[in-house]
Amino acid sequence: MNITEKQQKKAAKEFAEYWKGKGYEKGQSQKFWIDLLQNVYGVENATHFISFEDQVHIDKSTGFIDGYIESTKVMIEQKSLGKDLRKAIKQSDGTFLNPFQQAKRYIVELPVDKHPLWVITCNFSEFLIYDMNKPNSEPEQILLKDLPKEYYRLQFLVDTGSEHLKKEMEISLKAGDLMGKLYDAILKQYKNPESEETLKRICFVFGWCFVCMQKMQGFLDNMKCSEIISSSFSQNR
Numbered sequence: 001m002n003i004t005e006k007q008q009k010k011a012a013k014e015f016a017e018y019w020k021g022k023g024y025e026k027g028q029s030q031k032f033w034i035d036l037l038q039n040v041y042g043v044e045n046a047t048h049f050i051s052f053e054d055q056v057h058i059d060k061s062t063g064f065i066d067g068y069i070e071s072t073k074v075m076i077e078q079k080s081l082g083k084d085l086r087k088a089i090k091q092s093d094g095t096f097l098n099p100f101q102q103a104k105r106y107i108v109e110l111p112v113d114k115h116p117l118w119v120i121t122c123n124f125s126e127f128l129i130y131d132m133n134k135p136n137s138e139p140e141q142i143l144l145k146d147l148p149k150e151y152y153r154l155q156f157l158v159d160t161g162s163e164h165l166k167k168e169m170e171i172s173l174k175a176g177d178l179m180g181k182l183y184d185a186i187l188k189q190y191k192n193p194e195s196e197e198t199l200k201r202i203c204f205v206f207g208w209c210f211v212c213m214q215k216m217q218g219f220l221d222n223m224k225c226s227e228i229i230s231s232s233f234s235q236n237r
Helices: 005-019 025-040 099-108 144-157 161-187 196-213 222-234
Strands: 051-058 061-069 074-078 118-122 126-131 140-143
Touching (some): 005 025, 005 144, 025 051, 051 099, 061 099, 099 118, 099 126, 126 144
Parallel strands (some): 074 118
Antiparallel strands (some): 051 061, 118 126, 126 140
16 A cells, blocks of 8 residues: 555644553554554555464473564564553463563574564553664664654554665666766766866765755755756866
């Protein structure tokens, strides 16, 4: 489902308002995450996108992963509203673990290709996000009430890894090719293409080209960009 930035902000605000003060782990966790994925991040068929209560065998007992998104390698450990996400609680085997430590215990029992890149612990009003490439670092925190302005920080929930990187690489290669052609075209405009002064001016033009690309953010309009570039050409012809 395609969703615009404006729609996403509105959806994040509605989500935060609806779930304020709600949060029973066993009865509302799945509704919470399906609502978030489907209505805020535009996931179609969210029930197929995320799995719940996957079994993990730990020694002689069985654990259950609250939520797991295979396509983006995200594991979720959900707690009820008001629970301290950093506090260790007693497990069925007598050990004391906080939610992140619970998740790490599950990870050890999973096949390597199912190890998550991200672990999220959540109590409906707070998200703690752990980057598993930096497992000993402090988690990033997002509060439910701040989601309308910080929704983009959870975008990794739906960014589909290698396909996303592949697309970025293709764009980078095309951009590099275009920049090369632009350089050759600009170089032909100068009398002394090998001079240091020419190189300085080309760097200047490239810099302003970049600024002009940002015009939609209010830096410059098209007319001003054209004037600057034309001026630079004329001064060294």
